[in-house]
Amino acid sequence: xxxxxxxxxxxxxxxxxxxxxxxxxxxxxxxxxxxxxxxxxxxxxxxxxxxxxxxxxxxxxxxxxxxxx
Amino acid sequence: xxxxxxxxxxxxxxxxxxxxxxxxxxxxxxxxxxxxxxxxxxxxxxxxxxxxxxxxxxxxxxxxxxxxxxxxxxxxxxxxxxxxxxxxxxxxxxxxxxxxxxxxxxxxxxxxxxxxxxxxxxxxxxxxxxxxxxxxxxxxxxxxxxxxxxxxxxxxxxxxxxxxxxxxxxxxxxxxxxxxxxxxxxxxxxxxxxxxxxxxxxxxxxxxxxxxxxxxxxxxxxxxxxxxxxxxxxxxxxxxxxxxxxxxxxxxxxxxxxxxxxxxxxxxxxxxxxxxxxxxxxxxxxxxxxxxxxxxxxxxxxxxxxxxxxxxxxxxxxxxxxxxxxxxxxxxxxxxxxxxxxxxxxxxxxxxxxxxxxxxxxxxxxxxxxxxxxxxxxxxxxxxxxxxxxxxxxxxxxxxxxxxxxxxxxxxxxxxxxxxxxxxxxxxxxxxxxxxxxxxxxxxxxxxxxxxxxxxxxxxxxxxxxxxxxxxxxxxxxxxxxxxxxxxxxxxxxxxxxxxxxxxxxxxxxxxxxxxxxxxxxxxxxxxxxxxxxxxxxxxxxxxxxxxxxxxxxxxxxxxxxxxxxxxxxxxxxxxxxxxxxxxxxxxxxxxxxxxxxxxxxxxxxxxxxxxxxxxxxxxxxxxxxxxxxxxxxxxxxxxxxxxxxxxxxxxxxxxxxxxxxxx
Numbered sequence: 062x063x064x065x066x067x068x069x070x071x072x073x074x075x076x077x078x079x080x081x082x083x084x085x086x087x088x089x090x091x092x093x094x095x096x097x098x099x100x101x102x103x104x105x106x107x108x109x110x111x112x113x114x115x116x117x118x119x120x121x122x123x124x125x126x127x128x129x130x
Numbered sequence: 131x132x133x134x135x136x137x138x139x140x141x142x143x144x145x146x147x148x149x150x151x152x153x154x155x156x157x158x159x160x161x162x163x164x165x166x167x168x169x170x171x172x173x174x175x176x177x178x179x180x181x182x183x184x185x186x187x188x189x190x191x192x193x194x195x196x197x198x199x200x201x202x203x204x205x206x207x208x209x210x211x212x213x214x215x216x217x218x219x220x221x222x223x224x225x226x227x228x229x230x231x232x233x234x235x236x237x238x239x240x241x242x243x244x245x246x247x248x249x250x251x252x253x254x255x256x257x258x259x260x261x262x263x264x265x266x267x268x269x270x271x272x273x274x275x276x277x278x279x280x281x282x283x284x285x286x287x288x289x290x291x292x293x294x295x296x297x298x299x300x301x302x303x304x305x306x307x308x309x310x311x312x313x314x315x316x317x318x319x320x321x322x323x324x325x326x327x328x329x330x331x332x333x334x335x336x337x338x339x340x341x342x343x344x345x346x347x348x349x350x351x352x353x354x355x356x357x358x359x360x361x362x363x364x365x366x367x368x369x370x371x372x373x374x375x376x377x378x379x380x381x382x383x384x385x386x387x388x389x390x391x392x393x394x395x396x397x398x399x400x401x402x403x404x405x406x407x408x409x410x411x412x413x414x415x416x417x418x419x420x421x422x423x424x425x426x427x428x429x430x431x432x433x434x435x436x437x438x439x440x441x442x443x444x445x446x447x448x449x450x451x452x453x454x455x456x457x458x459x460x461x462x463x464x465x466x467x468x469x470x471x472x473x474x475x476x477x478x479x480x481x482x483x484x485x486x487x488x489x490x491x492x493x494x495x496x497x498x499x500x501x502x503x504x505x506x507x508x509x510x511x512x513x514x515x516x517x518x519x520x521x522x523x524x525x526x527x528x529x530x531x532x533x534x535x536x537x538x539x540x541x542x543x544x545x546x547x548x549x550x551x552x553x554x555x556x557x558x559x560x561x562x563x564x565x566x567x568x569x570x571x572x573x574x575x576x577x578x579x580x581x582x583x584x585x586x587x588x589x590x591x592x593x594x595x596x597x598x599x600x601x602x603x604x605x606x607x608x609x610x611x612x613x614x615x616x617x618x619x620x621x622x623x624x625x626x627x628x629x630x631x632x633x634x635x636x637x638x639x640x641x642x643x644x645x646x647x648x649x650x651x652x653x654x655x656x657x658x659x660x661x662x663x664x665x666x667x668x669x670x671x672x673x674x675x676x677x678x679x680x681x682x683x684x685x686x687x688x689x690x691x692x693x694x695x696x697x698x699x700x701x702x703x704x705x706x707x708x709x710x711x712x713x714x715x716x717x718x719x720x721x722x723x724x725x726x727x728x729x730x731x732x733x734x735x736x737x738x739x740x741x742x743x744x745x746x747x748x749x750x751x752x753x754x755x756x757x758x759x760x761x762x763x764x765x766x767x768x769x770x771x772x773x774x775x776x777x778x779x780x781x782x783x784x785x786x787x788x789x790x791x792x793x794x
Binding site: 090109119 | 190196224228343365366374467471475573575577578
């Protein structure tokens with residue numbers, strides 16, 4: 062789960078669960094199966110990940126649905 | 131000849147900067163009809179064409195996740211722009227091309243603008259634009275939103291695309307997908323896809339999504355060349371500090387303090403000066419030139435007074451919107467949402483809500499305008515319903531008058547009142563979430579764009595566009611209502627005692643309503659009528675109604691008065707700069723006035739009544755400026771409902787306060 066990844070680590074997306082709009086939006090923003098994510102910062106309920114050249118802040122509850130390696 | 135152009139692209143790709151360079155002073159802001167989504171538009175003249183450009187909301191996909199996508203999609207489908215300009219952030223092309231694929235399905239005449247050329251170069255990313263143009267069959271130009279580079283080429287491409295009706299080469303997806311599509315009728319491809327989605331459901335959806343990604347991915351690899359891997363990114367280094375759980379918060383609080391000071395302390399002397407200029411120069415000048423009559427009084431008091439009242443808001447609104455635009459275009463704003471998310475989430479809001487709520491303590495009017503930074507309609511309306519309960523300096527003026535007069539420990543009373551306001555704001559938000567905006571808070575998904583040095587010209591122009599919009603939308607309402615209030619106090623013709631004016635009648639009719647609060651004097655209820663303009667007015671109107679304060683009449687000499695205004699202007703300039711250097715927020719200081727009124731009030735009220743009155747003034751949105759911007763940002767229905775709600779909650783709280791203190 063992306064939620065548990067430590068700050069500074071890079072991980073690869075294995076799968077994203079769910080079909081709701083927020084998942085679709087994440088995918089449109091570039092967080093998709095096979096992409097490499099870097100966890101930039103974590104604070105309270107949310108975290109920042111970097112994918113390619115963009116940074117995205119997401120709720121940890123959403124990060125729970127992203128399976129990573 | 132007119133060419134209608136829609137700018138479409140992901141958020142933060144620099145569409146607005148580009149529009150600003152092309153449209154210049156014609157840039158206008160507003161809201162998309164029936165939504166809280168911001169709309170920017172402008173026009174340019176090129177080769178005999180009037181090119182009208184509209185900036186569609188920044189989106190990642192045309193799938194309707196939120197209001198923004200719906201607005202963009204509806205515009206493209208229904209308004210049929212002559213040319214679509216798809217603006218791409220070159221460093222993020224891999225992502226941006228997904229939206230491009232969806233746009234190509236619409237088969238509208240399209241131009242691609244590869245923006246942020248400089249950033250791409252710095253990161254060592256090169257794009258073969260000829261190849262991209264060849265593959266898609268449309269014109270591709272490279273632009274730089276910050277400098278305006280490539281603006282001419284873009285206009286040229288728009289005109290050529292329009293004249294030659296250059297449409298993209300029809301998209302071809304895989305055989306499987308095309309087979310699905312061949313079974314439905316319709317044109318363009320987008321129409322077919324919509325029908326197929328309805329027909330085949332999930333399997334088709336998944337296939338379509340994969341195909342779109344594959345198309346974007348394939349295109350990306352055909353045209354993008356990476357020369358330099360792992361280039362230094364300034365944003366990453368800055369984010370190490372600015373997103374840091376401790377340092378980042380510290381920096382943010384410092385920035386907010388600075389913003390608060392800059393906005394309120396810097397603009398306060400200018401507001402005073404404008405007020406004085408209108409009321410002590412222009413207003414008597416009108417009477418001086420026209421002679422004493424009801425008409426000249428109407429012109430000098432109602433018209434000049436009303437215009438002056440609108441004008442006094444401008445320094446404040448302009449400075450807040452300037453700073454806000456600066457934060458927005460620098461890319462810092464979404465970081466605030468991340469930093470404050472923990473605190474604000476407890477209130478059922480996303481982190482960005484912190485900014486308008488804090489600004490509310492300085493003045494509700496610009497705070498409400500600042501709610502435009504909220505990402506969703508739900509969040510925006512919640513913030514709008516909370517801000518007016520944040521106690522502002524206008525209320526502090528009233529509180530300090532009454533608290534000092536009636537309570538042994540005025541500072542504590544005032545502090546508790548502030549706290550009570552915050553509490554009511556949270557309760558309001560809580561109940562709204564339970565009753566109206568049900569359902570859990572959406573997940574936060576927010577892009578943190580790279581830090582960018584905003585062009586001053588752009589920030590100034592956006593600020594000016596907002597100020598213009600304020601004058602046009604809120605200013606006219608403020609002016610109209612202030613004229614009506616003047617008429618209530620000064621009609622029927624010939625009234626000398628407020629008791630005989632229309633306001634006096636209404637005030638007496640209001641007495642039974644305020645009786646449970648212990649406020650039985652018609653003088654108090656009547657003084658609330660002009661106080662709808664702004665709360666602090668209640669003191670001067672009480673002064674007049676209790677007839678303890680005679681208006682000072684001085685001989686008016688235009689020359690001498692003009693000189694005085696000149697001196698006052700220089701003083702305002704000096705004071706606003708000095709205020710910036712003073713570390714304490716000046717906005718929260720109160721001057722002592724109305725000494726004669728004090729004894730009159732002291733004789734006609736007791737502490738319980740005074741407390742009830744203060745609680746009422748705290749909660750009731752007795753502020754025309756606030757109501758006007760609420761109407762502008764949330765709609766007429768929202769503003770009126772909120773006004774009624776604030777009156778009800780103020781009344782109930784006032785009654786409880788009165789009863790409690792009477793018993794004690």
